[in-house]
Amino acid sequence: MAIRNVRIPSRQLYINGEWREPVKKNRIPIINPATEEIIGDIPAATAEDVDVAVEAARRALARDDWGSTTGAQRAKYLRAIAAKLLERKSELATLESLDSGKTLFESAADMDDVAACFEYYADLAEALDSKRKTPVNLHLDSFKTYVLREPLGVVGLITPWNYPLLMATWKVAPALAAGCAAILKPSELASITCLELGEICREVGLPPGALNILTGLGPEAGAPLSSHPHVDKIAFTGSGPTGVKIMTAAAQLVKPVSLELGGKSPIVVFDDIDNLDIAVEWALFGCFANTGQVCSATSRLIIQESIASEFLDRLLLWTKNIKISDPLEEDCKLGPVVSSGQYEKVLKFISNAKNEGATILYGGKRPEHLKKGYYVQPIIITDVNTSMEIWKEEVFGPVLCVKTFKTEEEAIELANDTKYGLASAIMSKDVERCERFTKAFQTGIIWINCSQPTFHQLPWGGKKRSGFGRDLGEWGLEKYLNIKQVTEYTSDDAWDFYKSPSN
Ligand SMILES: NC(=O)C1=CN([C@@H]2O[C@H](COP(=O)(O)OP(=O)(O)OC[C@H]3O[C@@H](n4cnc5c(N)ncnc54)[C@H](O)[C@@H]3O)[C@@H](O)[C@H]2O)C=CC1
Numbered sequence: 078m079a080i081r082n083v084r085i086p087s088r089q090l091y092i093n094g095e096w097r098e099p100v101k102k103n104r105i106p107i108i109n110p111a112t113e114e115i116i117g118d119i120p121a122a123t124a125e126d127v128d129v130a131v132e133a134a135r136r137a138l139a140r141d142d143w144g145s146t147t148g149a150q151r152a153k154y155l156r157a158i159a160a161k162l163l164e165r166k167s168e169l170a171t172l173e174s175l176d177s178g179k180t181l182f183e184s185a186a187d188m189d190d191v192a193a194c195f196e197y198y199a200d201l202a203e204a205l206d207s208k209r210k211t212p213v214n215l216h217l218d219s220f221k222t223y224v225l226r227e228p229l230g231v232v233g234l235i236t237p238w239n240y241p242l243l244m245a246t247w248k249v250a251p252a253l254a255a256g257c258a259a260i261l262k263p264s265e266l267a268s269i270t271c272l273e274l275g276e277i278c279r280e281v282g283l284p285p286g287a288l289n290i291l292t293g294l295g296p297e298a299g300a301p302l303s304s305h306p307h308v309d310k311i312a313f314t315g316s317g318p319t320g321v322k323i324m325t326a327a328a329q330l331v332k333p334v335s336l337e338l339g340g341k342s343p344i345v346v347f348d349d350i351d352n353l354d355i356a357v358e359w360a361l362f363g364c365f366a367n368t369g370q371v372c373s374a375t376s377r378l379i380i381q382e383s384i385a386s387e388f389l390d391r392l393l394l395w396t397k398n399i400k401i402s403d404p405l406e407e408d409c410k411l412g413p414v415v416s417s418g419q420y421e422k423v424l425k426f427i428s429n430a431k432n433e434g435a436t437i438l439y440g441g442k443r444p445e446h447l448k449k450g451y452y453v454q455p456i457i458i459t460d461v462n463t464s465m466e467i468w469k470e471e472v473f474g475p476v477l478c479v480k481t482f483k484t485e486e487e488a489i490e491l492a493n494d495t496k497y498g499l500a501s502a503i504m505s506k507d508v509e510r511c512e513r514f515t516k517a518f519q520t521g522i523i524w525i526n527c528s529q530p531t532f533h534q535l536p537w538g539g540k541k542r543s544g545f546g547r548d549l550g551e552w553g554l555e556k557y558l559n560i561k562q563v564t565e566y567t568s569d570d571a572w573d574f575y576k577s578p579s580n
Pocket residue numbers: 235236237238239262263264265266293294295296298299300303314315316317319320322323337338339340371372419422471472473
């Protein structure tokens with residue numbers, strides 16, 4: 078439940094285990110998207126602050142209290158963080174909703190996921206100890222070889238506003254589990270809960286410099302991180318254009334990056350489904366949860382022609398039944414989008430779709446009862462053709478476009494007709510057909526008879542223009558490790574490649 082009149086903490090930058098004023102002393106207003114009011118402000122880091130944070134991170138790696146910790150020791154910190162997060166769950170969920178417009182129900186679920194993700198990577202940190210050194214038996218007497226798994230070093234974590242604390246945690250938890258020293262740069266559109274993560278780390282006594290949190294604008298704080306010579310890797314979740322900028326900056330230093338970018342994912346519905354309403358609800362959840370601001374949203378509904386009319390009738394009824402309100406209200410299932418910029422962007426997509434000849438079957442207007450706030454009714458768009466912008470581009474709002482198909486071949490072609498490759502969903506009770514689609518979908522994530530359920534044990538990420546690298550699971554930990562081979566010559570004989578010079 079919401080903590081009414083919750084205090085918005087006023088924080089500085091979290092560097093070297095303490096709160097620190099940004100060098101230039103600038104701050105950025107916090108806007109509540111449900112009311113359009115300024116409810117606080119966050120510090121605005123610049124390149125000077127990035128330098129200080131990177132220095133603190135490198136010192137942490139050099140000190141025994143972080144750089145020489147075992148996975149088991151690091152696991153204790155991760156579990157203590159998880160416990161503190163759960164103690165503050167209601168307050169953090171309320172803050173998350175006030176900052177991002179996310180419904181309180183979803184914010185609370187996010188906080189559970191955040192704590193569970195820290196717990197999960199605590200387990201993996203412990204398990205790392207027995208995998209730190211892995212002998213490789215060459216069956217050669219004259220060599221002894223093994224592989225070492227070591228922390229990669231100082232890592233920059235740049236994250237988006239759609240799941241502010243959860244997306245940050247998907248990167249912070251494994252980075253700390255691996256023993257890296259991290260610098261988190263959350264989105265300026267929603268940073269409150271990430272700063273509270275700093276306070277929690279301070280309270281549990283996380284060694285100084287292990288995690289540093291710099292809020293601020295992308296070009297002012299994110300860009301210097303991407304191009305910093307003493308940052309060893311950048312892990313990014315956000316838009317394609319920004320991913321390209323980060324990758325370009327990192328390329329100058331041959332700095333590895335992982336990019337989790339956008340998507341325009343399909344949900345394919347066959348006429349063999351048993352229960353139409355179950356499929357309709359998955360189609361709704363797949364595109365309108367989190368007000369559609371989800372990189373893996375199945376925002377292209379591809380429905381078999383024989384059930385299209387009945388399916389759309391039911392879809393309309395379910396959509397009209399969605400409660401749109403202040404995100405803190407009980408049973409709210411659609412809040413405002415995150416900002417005025419995002420609101421204008423969604424409206425522009427809708428007007429472009431109309432201008433290109435598509436039909437707005439439902440929605441797209443401001444809800445009558447909500448005079449303030451970046452609210453837009455969920456939108457269903459039909460008469461879409463594959464050359465339209467609404468079919469090709471990620472909206473990152475509650476906008477579902479619809480096309481029909483007759484045959485499997487047509488469905489596969491439509492589903493894969495996108496520059497993105499993050500996720501795909503299929504609704505069918507035909508097991509072999511689902512197998513065929515699992516192989517045919519050109520994405521990193523496949524949902525069968527569902528859309529969106531996300532578990533931190535499984536790899537998350539895509540291909541094509543959705544980026545590369547994986548968050549979550551073992552894969553999410555591996556990306557913060559340096560894999561080192563050690564080869565020792567154990568024979569007493571000379572190598573005998575060159576002729577020994579005569580004395
Ligand atoms: N795939 C995903 O999960 C997300 C996709 N998006 C897409 O991106 C669009 C724009 O949203 P934004 O929040 O502006 O996303 P963005 O990609 O610009 O911002 C994401 C993060 O990158 C940082 N950033 C921005 N410019 C940077 C730069 N030059 N160097 C380093 N860091 C930089 C931002 O400060 C933020 O922390 C959305 O409309 C949506 O289509 C946005 C958020 C999440």
